[in-house]
Amino acid sequence: MAEHDYAAASGYLSIRFGESRAEEVSKKLQKLPVIQRRANDILRATQRVPLPLSDPGVLRDLQKVLAGEKLSPVLIADGDIADGYHRVSLAYALDPYADVPLKLG
Template sequence: MAVKWLDAPEDHDYAAAADYLSLIGEDHAVGTTVAALRSADSTLRKAKDILRAARLDLLPATNARVKGDLSKIDSGKKLSPILLVRGDGVTGAALQIADGYHRVCASYLTDEDTDIPCRLVSWQS
C-alpha cells in the first residue's frame, strides 16, 4: 500500500519539533528554526536517505508509535509531513528529525524508497 501524506504538517508537529530541538539547541535558535520550518517549502526525500543522514536506527514494526502509523497507512489515512533540520557535512553533525521519526520508520517499513514530503531547513541563529 502506498503511503499518503497531508499537504502540510499539522500545528502540533511544530510544538513537538520545538520540544525536541530544545534538548539540543539554545532557545533563540530553536524559535527561529521552528519559524523557518513553518515557512519552508516542502521537498521530497526518501525514507532510507533520511534515516541514513540522521544516523538513526530503523525502529521495528512492533514499536507502539510505528505500529500506529503502519495502521494509518494500511487504512489509507494521510500522515503528516516530516520536519527536518539539516546536519553539517563539515562538522559531521547529523540531520535532525525534529518531528516524524516514527512516520519515517513506518514509511520505510512500507517501502524504503517512499518519497516523504518534508520541510528541511538549516539551524537558524
C-alpha cells in the same frame, strides 16, 4: 501540516539547542516548502536506525495509514529529524525507497 508537529519539533530541538534557538528553527520550518526524499536517504543522512514496526508510535502511524489518513511531512532541522521519526521508520519498513514528504531546514 498540524500545528502540534511544529510544537513537537520545537520541544525536541529545545533539548538540543535551547528554547530560543528551537523556536527560531521551528518558525523557519513552517515557512519551508514540502519536498520529497527517499526513506533510506533520510535515515542515512540523519544517522538514525529505523524503529521496528512493533514500536507504538510506528504502529499508531500504520493504523492512520490503513484508515486512509495522510501523515504529516517529516521535519528535518540541522541534519536531524526534529519530528517524524516514526513516520520515516514506517515508510522504511513498507518500502525503503519510498518518497517521504519532508521540510528540510
